[in-house]
Amino acid sequence: MAFIARAEPILPSHTKTFILITVDESKTPLVIVACGSFSPITYLHLRMFEMAKDNIVERGEYEILAGYYSPVSDHYKKEGLAPAHHRRRMCELAVSSTSDWLMVDAWESLQKDYQRTAVVLDHFDLELNGDEGGVRLKNGERKNIKIMLLAGGDLIASFGHPGVWSPLDLHHILDKYGCIIIERTGTDVYGFLLSHDIVYSHRKNVIVIKQLIHNDISSTKIRQV
Numbered sequence: 001m002a003f004i005a006r007a008e009p010i011l012p013s014h015t016k017t018f019i020l021i022t023v024d025e026s027k028t029p030l031v032i033v034a035c036g037s038f039s040p041i042t043y044l045h046l047r048m049f050e051m052a053k054d055n056i057v058e059r060g061e062y063e064i065l066a067g068y069y070s071p072v073s074d075h076y077k078k079e080g081l082a083p084a085h086h087r088r089r090m091c092e093l094a095v096s097s098t099s100d101w102l103m104v105d106a107w108e109s110l111q112k113d114y115q116r117t118a119v120v121l122d123h124f125d126l127e128l129n130g131d132e133g134g135v136r137l138k139n140g141e142r143k144n145i146k147i148m149l150l151a152g153g154d155l156i157a158s159f160g161h162p163g164v165w166s167p168l169d170l171h172h173i174l175d176k177y178g179c180i181i182i183e184r185t186g187t188d189v190y191g192f193l194l195s196h197d198i199v200y201s202h203r204k205n206v207i208v209i210k211q212l213i214h215n216d217i218s219s220t221k222i223r224q225v
C-alpha cells in the first residue's frame with residue numbers, strides 16, 4: 001500500500017478533500033474526468049461514473065482515486081445553458097448528497113475564455129501530477145496518476161463532426177489520456193470506433209461501456225419540460 005503524497009485538496013477548487021488515500025501499488029491510479037455543460041446535471045451524469053467504476057474495478061488494472069465533473073464556462077456558446085456558477089453549484093449539490101468519490105472542479109467554469117477539452121485534461125494533469133504530485137509509493141518513488149475522459153457516445157461521435165475537434169487535440173486526448181465511453185441511444189459507438197481513423201488508432205486507450213438498460217435522459221429534455 002502507498003499514500004497520496006498530499007494532504008491538502010488534490011485540486012485547489014474542489015468541494016471535497018483527499019486526505020491520505022491508500023493506493024494498491026500493483027494498480028495504476030486513475031482519475032476520471034467528465035467535461036460537459038451539466039445544465040442541469042442529471043441522474044445519468046451520476047450513473048455514468050458508477051458504470052465506469054464498475055467496469056474499471058472488474059478489469060483490475062486501475063485503482064480509481066476520484067471522479068470529477070468539469071462544467072464548461074459561460075464562453076461555451078451553447079444556447080439555453082444556465083450560468084456557469086449555477087451549473088457548477090448544481091453539480092456540487094448532486095455529488096455532496098450522493099457520492100463519496102465524485103467531486104467538482106471549478107477551474108474550467110471560471111476561465112475567461114472557452115477551454116478545449118484537451119486543455120482541460122492538461123490542467124488536471126498539471127494539478128495532479130505536476131510539481132512532485134502523483135502518488136508516492138512505499139519505496140519513496142512517485143507514480144503518475146492516469147487521467148481519462150469520461151463521455152457519452154454522442155460526445156465521442158462529435159469527434160467526427162468537421163471542425164469541432166482538431167485532429168491534434170484528438171491525438172493528444174486519446175494518446176496521453178484515453179476515453180471511457182458510455183453507450184448512448186442514437187449513437188453506434190462500436191461502428192464509430194471502427195470508422196474513425198484517429199479513434200481507431202488509439203483503440204487500446206478507449207474503453208466502451210454498454211448501457212444494459214438504456215436511459216436517454218438528457219439535460220435538453222429537462223430544460224424543455
Ligand SMILES: Nc1ncnc2c1ncn2[C@@H]1O[C@H](COP(=O)(O)OP(=O)(O)OP(=O)(O)O)[C@@H](O)[C@H]1O
Binds near residue numbers: 218220
Ligand atoms: N443519457 C446519457 N447516456 C450516456 N451519456 C450521457 C447521457 N447524458 C449525458 N451523457 C454524457 O454526459 C456528458 C456531459 O453531458 P452534457 O452536459 O452534454 O449532457 P447532455 O444531457 O448531453 O446535455 P444536452 O442535452 O444539453 O446536450 C457527455 O459526455 C454526454 O455524452
Ligand SMILES: NC(=O)c1ccc[n+]([C@@H]2O[C@H](COP(=O)(O)O)[C@@H](O)[C@H]2O)c1
Binds near residue numbers: 076078116158164
Ligand atoms: N474541441 C473541443 O475541445 C471540444 C469540441 C466540442 C465539445 N467539447 C466539449 O464537450 C463537452 C460537450 O458538452 P455538451 O454536450 O453539453 O455540448 C463540453 O465540455 C465541451 O467543452 C470540446
